[in-house]
Amino acid sequence: MSFFKKLKDRLFRSSSKIEEGIESIIEDGEKDKTIEKEFVEDLTTAFVKKEALPPAATEEVPAAVAVDEALPPAATAEVPTAVTVDEALPPADTTYTAQSDPFSEIPTQVSDVGFLGRLIGRKPKQNIAKRELDDKMLEALEELLISSDMGVDTAIRVTANMAEGNLGKKLSTSQVKGLLADEITSIMSSVAKPMPLYQKRPQVVLVVGVNGSGKTTTIGKLAFQFKKAGKKVVIVAGDTFRAAAVEQLQIWGNRADVAVLSANEGSDPASLVFESMEKAEKEGVDLLLIDTAGRLQNRTDLMEELAKIVRVIKKKDLSAPHNTLLVLDATTGQNALNQVDVFKQISEVSGLVMTKLDGTAKGGVLVALADKFGLPIHAIGVGEQIDDLAPFDPREFAMALTGHID
Numbered sequence: 001m002s003f004f005k006k007l008k009d010r011l012f013r014s015s016s017k018i019e020e021g022i023e024s025i026i027e028d029g030e031k032d033k034t035i036e037k038e039f040v041e042d043l044t045t046a047f048v049k050k051e052a053l054p055p056a057a058t059e060e061v062p063a064a065v066a067v068d069e070a071l072p073p074a075a076t077a078e079v080p081t082a083v084t085v086d087e088a089l090p091p092a093d094t095t096y097t098a099q100s101d102p103f104s105e106i107p108t109q110v111s112d113v114g115f116l117g118r119l120i121g122r123k124p125k126q127n128i129a130k131r132e133l134d135d136k137m138l139e140a141l142e143e144l145l146i147s148s149d150m151g152v153d154t155a156i157r158v159t160a161n162m163a164e165g166n167l168g169k170k171l172s173t174s175q176v177k178g179l180l181a182d183e184i185t186s187i188m189s190s191v192a193k194p195m196p197l198y199q200k201r202p203q204v205v206l207v208v209g210v211n212g213s214g215k216t217t218t219i220g221k222l223a224f225q226f227k228k229a230g231k232k233v234v235i236v237a238g239d240t241f242r243a244a245a246v247e248q249l250q251i252w253g254n255r256a257d258v259a260v261l262s263a264n265e266g267s268d269p270a271s272l273v274f275e276s277m278e279k280a281e282k283e284g285v286d287l288l289l290i291d292t293a294g295r296l297q298n299r300t301d302l303m304e305e306l307a308k309i310v311r312v313i314k315k316k317d318l319s320a321p322h323n324t325l326l327v328l329d330a331t332t333g334q335n336a337l338n339q340v341d342v343f344k345q346i347s348e349v350s351g352l353v354m355t356k357l358d359g360t361a362k363g364g365v366l367v368a369l370a371d372k373f374g375l376p377i378h379a380i381g382v383g384e385q386i387d388d389l390a391p392f393d394p395r396e397f398a399m400a401l402t403g404h405i406d
Contacts, residue, residue: 018364019177019403021144026131026173028140130170138163141176149333150364154371158183177404184367184401188394193376195222195323195351202234202280202288204313204320208306208347209327210339211294214355214381216245218327219289220252221381221389227256231286236276237262238269238309239293249291255386269293269305270312277316290321307346324350325378328369330357336365340373353389355381363401 131137138159145155162179171179197203205222209215216239223233235253237260239245246262253260261279263272273290280288292309295302313320326349328336343349352375357363370377377392399406 018144018148018180018401021147022141022176022180022402023173025137025140025144026129026171026176028131128172130172132168132170133163133166134168141180145364148364149368151334151337151368151372154187154364154368157371158187158367161186174404177402181395181398181402181404184398185394187367188370188377188392188397191370191374191377192392192394193351193378194391195325195376195378198322200317200319200322202277202285203322204277204317205287205289205323205325206292206310206313206321206347207290207325207327208292208343208349209294210296210329210332213294213327213329213332215291215294215327216248216252217384218325218353218355218379218381218389219249219291220256221386222379223253223258223287223289224256224386225389226287227258232284233258233287233289234276234280234283234285235260236273236288236290238273238291240265240267240269240272241293245291245293252386270309273309274312274316277313277320303342303346310347321347324348325353326351326375327353327355330354330363330365333365334368336369337372340369340375344373349375351376351378353377353379353381354392358382366397367401 141159141162142155145158146152150158158180161183162176166179195205207215207219219235223235226233233256235249235258237246237249239249240263243265246265250260250262261272261276263269269292276288276290290309292306293302295306310321324347326340326343326347328339330336332339340349340352352369354366354369354377357366357380366377366380369375379389380392380397381389398404
């Protein structure tokens with residue numbers, strides 16, 4: 001199964017939220033038109049009925065006189081009235097059928113297919129709901145994008161670009177989704193970059209992020225992919241404060257078939273990193289993936305510890321770390337923006353990996369990150385399997401997020 005299909009299937013919460021939102025916006029426009037039409041028809045009907053009323057003066061005509069004047073001359077009384085009536089009535093058992101009704105062949109509905117279309121079996125066109133792109137519709141779209149965690153500034157910019165050249169046009173749901181997908185693709189095309197590889201050995205890759213963001217699983221998936229590409233990979237279990245973190249990383253190391261270096265619980269992570277760099281250099285390791293303890297961006301003590309790890313790495317190799325990947329949890333929404341701000345100051349973040357896109361209806365935060373920071377997005381994760389991490393493709397992401405199909 002292609003990764004796009006997997007992404008499309010697993011981004012159902014994000015895509016359904018935006019897709020259903022767009023459909024609702026278009027339907028609301030149709031309802032407004034129906035209400036307006038019914039209101040006009042009611043006014044017109046009331047006006048016509050009022051004009052059709054006879055003038056009040058007609059009530060002054062004596063009914064008896066009018067009837068007497070309408071009576072036929074006395075001579076007509078000689079005509080057998082009963083015979084005339086009986087002859088005019090149909091027999092009691094007569095039943096009108098479509099064949100006997102001279103009006104039955106008049107079509108009750110006019111087809112828009114045409115004569116030639118009927119000959120070749122063409123079906124009548126189905127009405128597709130459309131709505132004029134006006135200020136009210138743009139405001140509704142902005143609210144939808146903001147609720148998908150795209151952020152106020154990004155939502156305004158996206159809808160403004162959608163309006164350019166399309167304001168006043170009647171658009172269908174499919175057309176609106178297409179315009180939105182185009183704008184998202186445009187924003188994200190410049191940040192869709194794979195993690196760069198260098199000739200330097202070992203290439204030090206520092207992986208950072210808050211608690212529970214998915215750092216450990218991301219490292220395991222990266223190790224698996226680089227190993228498949230023929231690289232010699234070693235993982236460093238830099239979270240020395242949580243025994244479970246080391247065990248989890250060892251499980252992923254076994255799955256990816258790569259070595260995992262660790263230290264006793266409570267050891268200094270900076271010392272472990274320094275020793276791991278020396279060993280990797282001697283053994284000709286291509287990639288050294290360093291896990292770090294999860295830390296909240298508002299804990300200054302923990303952030304200082306991360307800064308210490310970075311300083312120790314630079315003592316060993318001034319050009320390192322060669323990559324600093326910030327792993328973000330998509331379910332945190334707009335809080336991801338704050339995380340990028342803080343981690344950039346401490347560890348010089350070089351690229352992003354977004355995880356758990358399969359568990360949120362707010363995948364729009366990735367668009368906000370790209371729009372605000374312009375940091376490379378190397379990969380996205382949509383599951384727990386070892387192959388549920390792939391290079392970021394802006395067009396595929398945009399189509400999956402909006403539910404649009406090219």
